[in-house]
Amino acid sequence: MSLYLAPCTVTEANAYVQHIHRHNGALPTAKFAVAICTNDGVVHGVAIAGAPKARMLMARGTLEVSRVATDGSRNACSMLYGACIRAARALGYRRLITYTLESEAGSSLRASGWTLITTVGGEGWARRQSARGDHHYIDQHDTGLKYRWEITLGEPVPEISWPLSNEDQRTLFDYT
Secondary structure, eight states, X not given: OOOEEEEOOHHHHHHHHHHHOSXXXXXXXXXXXXXXXXXXXXXXXXXXXXXXXXXXXXXXXXXXXXXXXXXXXXXXXXXXXXXXXXXXXXXXXXXXXXXXXXXXXXXXXXXXXXXXXXXXXXXXXXXXXXXXXOEEEOOSSOOSOEEEEEEEOSSOOOOOOOSSOHHHHHHHHOOO
């Protein structure tokens, strides 16, 4: 069975993730998505990339591959990671990061040239505070230990200087 990359929308990729991913659901936002399919158009996997979730990693030029979901087709994960690398590089990104669970081997990442960087805790963003002040995590996804992987795509992104006056910049880039 030959696999081919195919364009898809983030909405389509999220629907596939909801249907097939083992432990995570759809993403609220993303920069791009890619699918992998056979020549008859049957989708066998998707990858979704967007802004890093960890605030300390949100530097300009960094992108996170947040979801990769396949039906287990041979080489599908490696092909999807490779597509994300090429797309991110073409868009000017200089670094990609992603995470795997402690229980996942990361073979597709190694095959695609990624490097294991560190182990991170599995706390989530969604939590509520009890009457005693304790925080109780209410995330539905796995909050155990994860491994962070990284691949460098090029030199660091230079500081951008927009050709606008300070007043124009405040007007154009004020999102409040």
